[in-house]
Amino acid sequence: MTGGAKADNRSDLGQRFHALMEVVVRxxxxxLSKIVAPSLLGFALINGFTFAVDLVLLTVFRSGMGLPVPVAFTVAYVLAFGLSFVLNRALNFRSHAPVGPQAGxxxxxxxxNYLAFILGVGSALAAIGVQYHLSRIVAGACEAAFMYSVMRWIIFRDAK
Structure with missing residues (x-):
């Protein structure tokens, strides 16, 4: 399969994903159909999935491997957010802009987001005795609002 064929398949998949989000929003x-954008629903689904990946990785790194909370948060976060970028770019925002500036x-x-919500909110809650999964969930709620806004209006502003 050539690079062009791969791009066409990703574009088709992105169009189908967006069409599904439009149907669900309706x-x-x-x-709510008048105020919820299809991209917000798509973001919620994709980031709900990648947040679950984050929590599974966090559990593996913290409980399974015994890594310190900040290290476990960081490694799980970076891996999950890499997946989020790829899925949101291809499926949700269907961006065709150069990936380099967007990745930057x-x-x-x-x-x-990491400094303010993950280490700031998440680690602070864990430090005062909140169970680390719950502290990550609270931090996740804060980061969701921030990241959707940044992705929609700054990073993927070329979205259709």
Missing amino acids: WLPFG LYAVAILI
Whole structure:
């Protein structure tokens, strides 16, 4: 398969994913269909999945391997957010802009996110005695709002 054929397949998959998100959004109750963007729903699904990957990796690194909480948070975070970038770029935002500048912006965004929410909120909660999974979930809620905003309006602003 050539590079062009691979790009066409990714584009088709992204278009099908977006079409599915549009259908689901139309069925949202309570007038939510008027305020929830298909990309927000796609972000929620993709990042819900990658957050589950993050928690599984966190458990493996912390409970399975005995790594310190900040190290376990960091390694799991970097791996999960790499997956999030790839899936959101291809499926949700369907970006065709050069990947290099986007990856650079994404790296800055995840660094800010990491320092503020993962180490800041997550580690602080763990340090005061909140169970590390729960502290990561609270930090995850904060990071979701920040990362969606950055991805939609800064990193993937070329999205269709």
